[in-house]
Amino acid sequence: MTVSHHPPPELLAGFAAGTLDAGEHLAIAVHASGCSTCRRLVRAVEGIGGSALEAIEPAPMKAGAFEAVMAKLDQSPPQSSASTDSVADDDLPETLRHYRIGRRRWVAPGVSMRPIELPGPSRSRVFLLRSNPGTHMLEHTHTGTELTCVLRGSFSHEGGRFGAGDFDFGDETLDHQPTVGDGEPCLCLVTMSGDLRINGFFGRLISPFVRL
Ligand SMILES: [Zn+2]
Structure with missing residues (x-):
């Protein structure tokens, strides 16, 4: 890698x-x-x-x-039924196996997420984000920070190409529109503080329905 x-x-x-x-x-x-x-x-x-x-x-x-x-x-919190999702995110890093991971839900066409439960209070939300190959993510900015670890697949934006093992840091100064690479789905661990803002007329129109 x-x-x-x-x-x-x-x-x-x-x-x-x-x-x-x-x-x-x-x-x-x-x-x-x-x-x-x-x-x-x-x-x-x-x-x-x-x-x-x-x-x-x-x-x-x-x-x-x-x-x-x-x-x-x-710590290994007791496993709940929530972590036995039928569609497993296989090959998760060892670090994540100790965490309780919630059920998958769709947040946009071709994009689904599973929340990760943290052992204590946190001002950020952590989730696994899975996007189909070739997905064009909506152009967005943040009010806080967004930390992304690529676990599988890849995506690209103005900052370059991000493949498995890469780390992407975004904050409110960034305005980007990632595109998922072809070939395989892209699985990322995302830690997000603040809110995500979707830009453009279409984004404003659908943003009430896109909830991460
Ligand atoms: Zn490094």
Whole structure:
């Protein structure tokens, strides 16, 4: 797997420090599980954080905060019937197997989603987004951030082509219209804060019906 697009350094640093929101943390954990470059970076930041903690008084991070978040990630909530969806999203990363995943529902033609239940409170929503090959997503902007990990398939937009293992970061400054690659469906893990705004006349017309 060749990874071309990585998370912004501040998110990797936040991950290493254990200060990210639970939804953002999961997105970075999933990307880092398949990206040795980012795993190295996280380890390096953890090293710097350790020396900084020794040098600075008072300690900027609560002792054991990172371990607590990692322990939360490792928890296996009891499996519910919701996770036994007949159409399985096979080959999910190991990190996601510990999470309760809700039923699939269609959000637009050729696009379905399954919500992921986080173990604690979060200001973001996390879901698996599955789009049919060749789907033209609606042109949209965000009021918050959108973190996308490509698990299978690919999509392209102005920022380039994103294949399995790649990470896409979007915020309110972006206005993009992704197109799913041909050949196979595209499965992504998406962590979204704020709202999604669909642009254009047609988008405004149908946006009340497109709910993620
Ligand atoms: Zn990476």
